[in-house]
Amino acid sequence: MKAKILDGKNISEQIRQELRVRVDALRILGIQPGLGVVLVGDDPASRSYVTAKERACAETGVYSIETHLPVSSGRNEVLDVVRALNQNPAIHGILVQLPLPDASMERDVLETVDPDKDVDGFHPVNVGRMVLGLPSFWPCTPHGVLQILSRSGIPIAGAHVVIVGRSNIVGRPLANLLTRKGPLGDATVTLCHTRTRDLARHTLAADIVVAAAGRPMTLRAEMVRSGAVVIDVGVNRIPDASRKSGMRLVGDVAYDELVEKTSAITPVPGGVGPMTITMLLQNTIESAERHLTSGKLSRPPCAS
Amino acid sequence: MKAKILDGKNISEQIRQELRVRVDALRILGIQPGLGVVLVGDDPASRSYVTAKERACAETGVYSIETHLPVSSGRNEVLDVVRALNQNPAIHGILVQLPLPDASMERDVLETVDPDKDVDGFHPVNVGRMVLGLPSFWPCTPHGVLQILSRSGIPIAGAHVVIVGRSNIVGRPLANLLTRKGPLGDATVTLCHTRTRDLARHTLAADIVVAAAGRPMTLRAEMVRSGAVVIDVGVNRIPDASRKSGMRLVGDVAYDELVEKTSAITPVPGGVGPMTITMLLQNTIESAERHLTSGKLSRPPCAS
Numbered sequence: 001m002k003a004k005i006l007d008g009k010n011i012s013e014q015i016r017q018e019l020r021v022r023v024d025a026l027r028i029l030g031i032q033p034g035l036g037v038v039l040v041g042d043d044p045a046s047r048s049y050v051t052a053k054e055r056a057c058a059e060t061g062v063y064s065i066e067t068h069l070p071v072s073s074g075r076n077e078v079l080d081v082v083r084a085l086n087q088n089p090a091i092h093g094i095l096v097q098l099p100l101p102d103a104s105m106e107r108d109v110l111e112t113v114d115p116d117k118d119v120d121g122f123h124p125v126n127v128g129r130m131v132l133g134l135p136s137f138w139p140c141t142p143h144g145v146l147q148i149l150s151r152s153g154i155p156i157a158g159a160h161v162v163i164v165g166r167s168n169i170v171g172r173p174l175a176n177l178l179t180r181k182g183p184l185g186d187a188t189v190t191l192c193h194t195r196t197r198d199l200a201r202h203t204l205a206a207d208i209v210v211a212a213a214g215r216p217m218t219l220r221a222e223m224v225r226s227g228a229v230v231i232d233v234g235v236n237r238i239p240d241a242s243r244k245s246g247m248r249l250v251g252d253v254a255y256d257e258l259v260e261k262t263s264a265i266t267p268v269p270g271g272v273g274p275m276t277i278t279m280l281l282q283n284t285i286e287s288a289e290r291h292l293t294s295g296k297l298s299r300p301p302c303a304s
Numbered sequence: 305m306k307a308k309i310l311d312g313k314n315i316s317e318q319i320r321q322e323l324r325v326r327v328d329a330l331r332i333l334g335i336q337p338g339l340g341v342v343l344v345g346d347d348p349a350s351r352s353y354v355t356a357k358e359r360a361c362a363e364t365g366v367y368s369i370e371t372h373l374p375v376s377s378g379r380n381e382v383l384d385v386v387r388a389l390n391q392n393p394a395i396h397g398i399l400v401q402l403p404l405p406d407a408s409m410e411r412d413v414l415e416t417v418d419p420d421k422d423v424d425g426f427h428p429v430n431v432g433r434m435v436l437g438l439p440s441f442w443p444c445t446p447h448g449v450l451q452i453l454s455r456s457g458i459p460i461a462g463a464h465v466v467i468v469g470r471s472n473i474v475g476r477p478l479a480n481l482l483t484r485k486g487p488l489g490d491a492t493v494t495l496c497h498t499r500t501r502d503l504a505r506h507t508l509a510a511d512i513v514v515a516a517a518g519r520p521m522t523l524r525a526e527m528v529r530s531g532a533v534v535i536d537v538g539v540n541r542i543p544d545a546s547r548k549s550g551m552r553l554v555g556d557v558a559y560d561e562l563v564e565k566t567s568a569i570t571p572v573p574g575g576v577g578p579m580t581i582t583m584l585l586q587n588t589i590e591s592a593e594r595h596l597t598s599g600k601l602s603r604p605p606c607a608s
Binding site for chain 1 (some may be wrong): 411427428429430431432433435436437438459462464470472476477479480483485491492493495496497499500501506509510552608
């Protein structure tokens with residue numbers, strides 16, 4: 001068996017096409033969706049993520065503004081920037097790029113973001129609403145995983161999904177979304193992690209395995225049954241002397257082995273990664289649409 | 305094998321002993337924990353739950369006041385009562401007995417309860433904080449299940465727990481709590497529900513099965529491996545001509561079969577049921593203690 005490659009770039013582009021139509025519809029009403037990005041410090045990975053997100057905004061017709069604060073910024077400086085974005089009517093979504101140089105302020109910062117502009121879906125009230133099945137912003141990476149499955153025609157309802165990794169940004173929200181009633185849900189989910197005994201016993205039983213452990217080669221061929229679907233959420237940089245950069249990007253799974261055994265698999269890069277940014281765009285556009293229906297119109301400077 | 309009966313009444317009484325010590329310590333500081341109970345309408349089951357909760361308060365030294373509203377009460381009347389309790393400094397916990405006669409107002413009512421007094425743990429912000437591993441009030445029934453396991457010496461960390469039922473008040477929060485890092489957590493959890501295919505395949509793999517499906521005889525002997533632990537969260541009233549009341553209480557599991565096969569099992573009644581009220585008391589007392597440490601002292605009328 002040779003797996004179908006689940007092309008996240010391609011699916012991403014389909015969704016962005018749909019999003020452009022929604023942006024056009026908003027423009028007719030005098031509204032441009034706006035994303036406020038907050039970057040603290042000069043971490044190169046964070047810088048490159050922010051640049052990619054801003055580029056995606058521009059390509060989709062979403063207005064974005066970036067506030068770049070020095071690495072030494074104090075809690076109150078960061079909170080003040082977030083509060084100003086909360087008040088800014090041209091901004092429908094707020095993204096604070098993580099990790100912050102001072103991790104101890106992350107909680108305060110994330111909880112200061114207006115839940116109605118929390119397009120990352122990290123505010124506790126959005127997490128709670130998601131778990132309870134109420135309207136909320138879904139976290140971008142888990143939502144991207146659901147879109148890949150759904151748009152590739154892989155049945156989710158009734159499937160047994162085994163998730164490896166219990167992070168607050170991937171494994172845990174994905175488990176909650178997959179077990180909800182209704183579209184993109186109704187799966188039976190097993191959540192595994194570092195304290196799981198005999199991980200292979202669980203992954204071997206799965207129709208779909210989602211690897212989100214943050215460690216290369218977590219999932220090997222002998223741990224997955226033939227014909228299963230594998231979604232690789234990992235983003236790991238490992239040394240590679242053959243590359244100019246001296247390193248390359250790998251996921252959490254033994255791709256070369258699994259591509260021979262699974263029925264479908266996401267590559268890294270080009271799988272889940274592009275979907276995350278796309279779902280961020282979608283949340284921002286949805287926020288602008290909600291704003292409209294709640295009667296609170298906003299007119300960003302560049303829309304006239 | 306004959307199962308150890310996990311006696312929820314007994315464990316409950318142990319915990320209430322500990323709680324009385326905490327209430328005494330608060331009393332020395334001039335504080336009595338206070339619970340505000342809101343009952344709408346005259347449903348006999350709701351009435352009897354409220355009475356049981358108030359009796360448990362009295363026995364543990366917790367002050368309670370009940371507001372009983374007529375079945376015809378409108379949304380604003382119920383919300384006004386909740387808002388008054390939010391403002392009342394003698395009240396540390398608020399309990400709105402569910403279901404409300406008008407189910408459409410439940411969401412509004414639960415979201416109006418001050419999260420700092422939400423001792424049922426139903427407010428989205430408390431659900432979100434629980435999922436994210438932040439301090440919050442844990443929902444009472446799932447917390448009761450964890451206490452039964454832990455106080456009976458049944459290892460949770462590393463165990464494979466299969467939960468049958470994905471309700472917002474039991475299955476879903478329990479899955480989130482069991483997979484958290486740290487005490488009472490670190491379990492590998494499979495969440496099953498009505499859309500699960502081949503339920504028995506999942507339950508047979510479990511070290512611990514939690515039945516919270518709301519349907520009698522959901523779990524039969526052939527669905528559980530010999531020596532497993534079974535926790536029965538079900539509370540179903542079925543006809544029984546041999547009883548004066550014409551009915552009796554049964555759980556979600558085939559108790560008579562499973563008691564011969566499992567290593568430990570909770571009975572119904574007398575298992576999880578008593579624990580739920582005890583965890584409500586614990587949350588109310590904890591709320592009063594938090595109030596103290598945050599410097600906001602409260603003096604209920606009966607403390608002098």
